[in-house]
Amino acid sequence: MTYLTEERRMLQEATRKFAMQEVLPIANKLDPVKGEIPMALRDKMGEMGYFGIKMPQEYGGLDMGCFEYCLISEELARAWMSVGSIIRHSMANSIIPMSAFSERQKDKYFQKMAAGQFLGALAMSEPGTGSDISGLAARARRDGDHWVINGSKYWCTFGDGADFLVVIARTDPNVDPARRHLGLSAFIIEKPRGGWPPGIQGHPIPKIGYFGWNTCEFAMDNVRVPAENLLGEEGKAFYLVTSGLESSRAQTAARAIGLARGALEDATAYAKDRVQFGQAIAGFQAIRFKIAHMAAEIECCRQLMYSVCTKIDEGVRCDTEAAMVKYLATEMAERVTSEAIQILGGAGYTTHFAVERYWRDARLTKIFEGA
Ligand SMILES: Cc1cc2nc3c(=O)[nH]c(=O)nc-3n(C[C@H](O)[C@H](O)[C@H](O)COP(=O)(O)OP(=O)(O)OC[C@H]3O[C@@H](n4cnc5c(N)ncnc54)[C@H](O)[C@@H]3O)c2cc1C
Numbered sequence: 001m002t003y004l005t006e007e008r009r010m011l012q013e014a015t016r017k018f019a020m021q022e023v024l025p026i027a028n029k030l031d032p033v034k035g036e037i038p039m040a041l042r043d044k045m046g047e048m049g050y051f052g053i054k055m056p057q058e059y060g061g062l063d064m065g066c067f068e069y070c071l072i073s074e075e076l077a078r079a080w081m082s083v084g085s086i087i088r089h090s091m092a093n094s095i096i097p098m099s100a101f102s103e104r105q106k107d108k109y110f111q112k113m114a115a116g117q118f119l120g121a122l123a124m125s126e127p128g129t130g131s132d133i134s135g136l137a138a139r140a141r142r143d144g145d146h147w148v149i150n151g152s153k154y155w156c157t158f159g160d161g162a163d164f165l166v167v168i169a170r171t172d173p174n175v176d177p178a179r180r181h182l183g184l185s186a187f188i189i190e191k192p193r194g195g196w197p198p199g200i201q202g203h204p205i206p207k208i209g210y211f212g213w214n215t216c217e218f219a220m221d222n223v224r225v226p227a228e229n230l231l232g233e234e235g236k237a238f239y240l241v242t243s244g245l246e247s248s249r250a251q252t253a254a255r256a257i258g259l260a261r262g263a264l265e266d267a268t269a270y271a272k273d274r275v276q277f278g279q280a281i282a283g284f285q286a287i288r289f290k291i292a293h294m295a296a297e298i299e300c301c302r303q304l305m306y307s308v309c310t311k312i313d314e315g316v317r318c319d320t321e322a323a324m325v326k327y328l329a330t331e332m333a334e335r336v337t338s339e340a341i342q343i344l345g346g347a348g349y350t351t352h353f354a355v356e357r358y359w360r361d362a363r364l365t366k367i368f369e370g371a
Contacts, residue, residue, distance in 0.1 A: 003306040008071060015072050018048060019079035024354075027080030030212065032351045036161070037082060037212040042116055045083070050076070051090035052114025054098070059110035061092060065313035066247045069093055070254035070305060077258030078265075081361040082212030084255045088248070089119040089158055095244035096122075096166060096186070100232035105188070120188075121162035123153040124241060127217070130155075131371055133168070134181035134238060138220065140169040147171075147187060147230070149223040155368075159202055159216035165189040167220070168237050181238040186231040189223065199223035209360030245370070246322040247312050252369040253305045253329035256362060257298060260333040263340035263358045264294045270344050270353075281343075290343060294336045301329040326369060333362035 004012070022044055030036070045051065053069045055061020062068070077084030088094045090113040101109070112118035129136040138151025149169050159165065165188075172183030191197040202218025232240045268291055271282035281287050304325045311318040337359035341348035348355050 001310075003067070003310065008068065011068060012071050012075065015048075015050075015075035016078075018044075019075045019083075023076060023079035023083050027083070027212075027357070028354055031080070031354075031357050034211045037080075037086060041083070042086070045087070046116030049114075050087045051116035051119070052092050053087070055090075055092040055110060055114040059092075059106070060114040061110075065309070066250060067306070067309040067313055069247070070250050070309050073251050073254040074258040074261070074302075077255040078262045079258075080212060081255055081259055081364075082210055084258055085210075086119070086158070086213070088251065089121060089162065090114065090116060091120045091166065093251075094120070094122065095241055095248040096231065097240070097244050100186070100240050102228075104228065105231070109188075118163045119158065119161075120164045120166055121156050121158040121216075123156040123159065123165050123167045123218070125153065125155040127152055127154045133241065134184070136168060136170065136184065138167065138169040139173065140171050140185060140187065140225075142171075142227070143224075145227045147225045147227060149187065149189075149220050149225060152217065152219045153202075154217045155205070155215055156202075156218060157210070157215045158213050159218055160196065160204070160214050161194060162191070163193050164191060166231060168241065172235055183235050184237040185234050186237040186240055187225050188229040188231050189225055190229075197223065208363075209357070210364050246308075246317075246319050249322040249326035249369055250305055250308045250312060252365055253301060253308075253325040256329040256333035256365040257302050257305060259358045259362045259365070260294070260298050260301075260329075260336040263337040263355050263362075264291070264298060266353065266355050266358075267291065267294070267340035267343040270347070274345075287343060290339055294339055297332045297336060301325065301332050305329065323370065330362070330365040333365055334359070337362040 026041055049062045052061030053064050057063045073084045092113045109118055126136050140147045140149045167187050167189055168184055170183055171185040175183040196202050199221050200218050202216045204214035204216050207215055271287050272280050274281045308318055308321050308325050340355040341359055344353055344355055347353055
């Protein structure tokens with residue numbers, strides 16, 4: 001099967017050019033100083049349509065599938081994983097299916113989301129709740145035409161920088177403990193970009209990579225949300241977030257593959273340039289074996305990712321294969337980025353070269369989106 005049609009190749013090439021020219025130099029400059037993804041870059045990404053890849057054309061989106069989403073994600077993550085990730089935050093590309101939004105919400109938000117002018121942050125995890133999302137403790141209770149939300153959230157990437165939060169909270173505390181995945185609901189909380197809305201106090205969590213934005217913890221104290229900001233059906237948020245897992249796990253694989261490819265390309269270039277014992281180290285068979293193995297592992301994961309994306313776009317259920325490619329690609333990315341550091345020797349252990357960044361970011365891909 002030819003996965004890469006002419007149109008897809010053109011899209012891949014255009015994104016590769018964009019990533020290498022517009023993203024990589026900024027990543028190399030800002031990641032070492034923990035700087036934020038600049039607004040000017042976000043605007044350019046909006047012009048390229050990257051925030052609305054899966055959004056219907058009527059809202060200004062590209063109306064493409066999961067395949068194109070992952071193709072673009074690999075290219076952007078090759079330059080900077082945080083940039084490959086921020087496209088998820090339009091929510092049009094995210095874990096939340098677009099069908100969850102009401103007609104009113106679509107009219108209000110979709111155009112701005114597709115342009116990258118209205119980006120969100122998903123607040124699911126909590127201090128006591130990670131993998132077991134049915135156990136989350138944040139509560140929302142109905143008060144007239146509002147919901148009132150209380151509780152704490154942890155690991156909310158872009159929480160401070162976003163224009164809105166999608167908060168998952170328990171709306172039914174009386175469910176059968178054996179069926180506690182029921183009774184959870186999702187809410188859109190609009191907020192000022194760069195700050196927190198009334199009733200929320202938050203701050204960044206210190207982390208070892210994934211720079212370009214903050215990952216935050218925050219506390220909600222009687223946060224009032226209009227009833228119309230309920231996202232999807234009341235009590236069914238568990239299905240909302242899990243139904244999007246296939247495509248978001250494929251995209252996590254794409255980001256891991258992008259990072260590994262960056263490491264492979266940088267290590268290959270370095271090996272051709274670095275001279276020891278009177279010759280370029282790329283001439284040593286042991287280095288060549290490493291590079292060949294890295295390339296083979298990357299291609300293997302990419303082919304599985306293409307297969308998963310194709311199934312998703314054809315509407316064929318593939319949650320098992322999506323979990324498999326997420327697992328294999330992220331394990332692979334950690335190995336390959338570490339091997340790249342090895343090929344660079346001492347230089348790989350400095351912040352003068354990007355391979356250490358790929359390694360730090362690859363480590364994260366094994367943790368989020370299902371540890
Ligand atoms: C940088 C970063 C950004 C993130 N961004 C977001 C975000 O934007 N929004 C959001 O909601 N969350 C976010 N997360 C949270 C992320 O999704 C969780 O970290 C992840 O789900 C794992 O949860 P945990 O860290 O609590 O680990 P835990 O669930 O406590 O797991 C700890 C370890 O136990 C293992 N484990 C757990 N259950 C089992 C089991 N049943 N069997 C065997 N082993 C098990 C896990 O695999 C893991 O190795 C982010 C996390 C990080 C680190």
